[in-house]
Amino acid sequence: xxxxxxxxxxxxxxxxxxxxxxxxxxxxxxxxxxxxxxxxxxxxxxxxxxxxxxxxxxxxxxxxxxxxxxxxxxxxxxxxxxxxxxxxxxxxxxxxxxxxxxxxxxxxxxxxxxxxxxxxx
Amino acid sequence: xxxxxxxxxxxxxxxxxxxxxxxxxxxxxxxxxxxxxxxxxxxxxxxxxxxxxxxxxxxxxxxxxxxxxxxxxxxxxxxxxxxxxxxxxxxxxxxxxxxxxxxxxxxxxxxxxxxxxxxxxxxxxxxxxxxxxx
Ligand SMILES: Nc1ncnc2c1ncn2[C@@H]1O[C@H](COP(=O)(O)OP(=O)(O)O)[C@@H](O)[C@H]1O
Ligand SMILES: [Mg+2]
Numbered sequence: 337x338x339x340x341x342x343x344x345x346x347x348x349x350x351x352x353x354x355x356x357x358x359x360x361x362x363x364x365x366x367x368x369x370x371x372x373x374x375x376x377x378x379x380x381x382x383x384x385x386x387x388x389x390x391x392x393x394x395x396x397x398x399x400x401x402x403x404x405x406x407x408x409x410x411x412x413x414x415x416x417x418x419x420x421x422x423x424x425x426x427x428x429x430x431x432x433x434x435x436x437x438x439x440x441x442x443x444x445x446x447x448x449x450x451x452x453x454x455x456x457x
Numbered sequence: 458x459x460x461x462x463x464x465x466x467x468x469x470x471x472x473x474x475x476x477x478x479x480x481x482x483x484x485x486x487x488x489x490x491x492x493x494x495x496x497x498x499x500x501x502x503x504x505x506x507x508x509x510x511x512x513x514x515x516x517x518x519x520x521x522x523x524x525x526x527x528x529x530x531x532x533x534x535x536x537x538x539x540x541x542x543x544x545x546x547x548x549x550x551x552x553x554x555x556x557x558x559x560x561x562x563x564x565x566x567x568x569x570x571x572x573x574x575x576x577x578x579x580x581x582x583x584x585x586x587x588x589x590x591x
Contacts, residue, residue: 356477358470359506390477390495392502393560421495429499429564430550 340365342372348449349373349411350442352384362398369402373409380449381406384442386417396431403436412452413437416445467505467534468514476505476517480532487521487528488590496568497530497588503561504534504584510555512538512582522587529570529589534582541576548574 338361343350349372351365373381383399385391391399403413416439426433439445463483465476480501484494501517508515515536522531541547548566553559562584566572569586576582 356474358474360470389481390499390502392499392506393558393564394502394506397558419495421492424492425495425499425568428496428567429503430560430567431558431564 337361337364339368342369344372344376344378347376347378348380348382348446349376349378350382350384352387354387356389357395359394362394366398366401366405370405370409373406373411378411379453381411381413382442382445382449383413383415384417384445385415385422386419386441388417388422389419391418391422391426391431393429393431396426396429396433399436400433412449414439414445414448416440416442463519465517465519466514467508467517467536470509473502473505473509476519477502479517480519480530483519483521484530484588487530489530489588490591493588493591497532497586500565500568500586500588501532501534503565504532504586507561507584508534508536508538508582510557512536515581524589527589529587531585531587533585536583537581540578540580540582541574542578544574544576547576 338355340351399415406413414437439448463479466472477498481498484497505517518533520531522529546552548563550563551559569588571587573585
C-alpha cells in the first residue's frame with residue numbers, strides 16, 4: 337500500500353497525489369490528513385491532483401470527505417490541478433463536488449487560501 | 458472481433474488498479490480520445506470495485522472490438538457473487554447498500570456507449586460495456 341506524503345508549508349498542508357492509489361491508500365490518506373491538520377494546527381489544505389488521470393466515485397468521495405473533515409477542524413481545502421478530461425468525466429458520472437473548492441493550479445490554490453484567511457470570518 | 462482478449466482477476470484493491478492500467482493502455486491502442494479514455498477507465502474502476510466489494514471478487518475481460526471501420530473497447534466484469542435483486546433500483550443514482558455514493562452503475566452507464574447488466578439473486582453479476590472510438 338502506498339502512503340501519500342503530506343508536506344507542510346507555513347500553515348498549509350500540501351498533498352500531491354502522484355500515483356494511482358488503491359482504495360486502502362485513499363482511506364489511509366483521509367485519516368493521516370485529519371491527524372495532521374490537528375497536530376500542526378494547519379489552516380489550509382491543498383490537494384494537488386495534476387498527475388491524477390481519473391477521479392472515480394471513491395476518490396471523489398475522498399475529496400469531499402477531506403474538505404468536510406478539514407472544515408470541521410478549522411482548515412479550508414482547495415483541490416488544484418484537475419485535468420479537463422477528469423472534470424468532464426466527473427460531471428457525467430454524477431459528481432459535481434459542490435462542497436469542494438478548486439483552483440487551476442498550486443499557485444492559485446495558495447492565493448485562494450491566503451485570501452480566505454485574511455477575510456473576516 | 459479481433460482475438461485481443463485480456464482476462465484479469467479482481468481479487469484485491471491492487472487488482473482494481475491493474476484493471477485501470479490495462480484498460481487505459483488498450484483505450485490508447487484503439488484510438489479513443491483522451492476524454493473517452495478517461496471515461497472508460499473511470500467506468501472500469503467503478504465496475505471492478507463493485508465486483509470486489511459486493512461479490513468478494515471476480516474477473517475482468519477486456520477486448521478490442523471492430524464494427525466496420527470503427528474500433529472500440531469492450532469490457533466485461535463477471536462475478537459469482539450474490540447478484541442484484543432489483544436492477545432498476547441498483548441503477549438509480551444515489552442508491553447504495555454499502556457505503557458508496559451509489560453512482561457506480563448509473564454513472565458507468567452514462568460514461569460508455571453500450572451498457573448491459575445481467576444479474577439475478579444467487580446467479581452472480583455480469584456487466585458489459587463498450588466504448589467506440591469516434
Ligand atoms: N457486482 C455486484 N454484485 C452485487 N451487487 C452489486 C454489484 N454491483 C453493484 N451492486 C449493488 O448495486 C448497488 C449500487 O452500486 P453502485 O451504483 O456502484 O453504487 P455503490 O457502489 O456506491 O453502492 C450497490 O450498493 C450494490 O447493492
Ligand atoms: Mg460502486
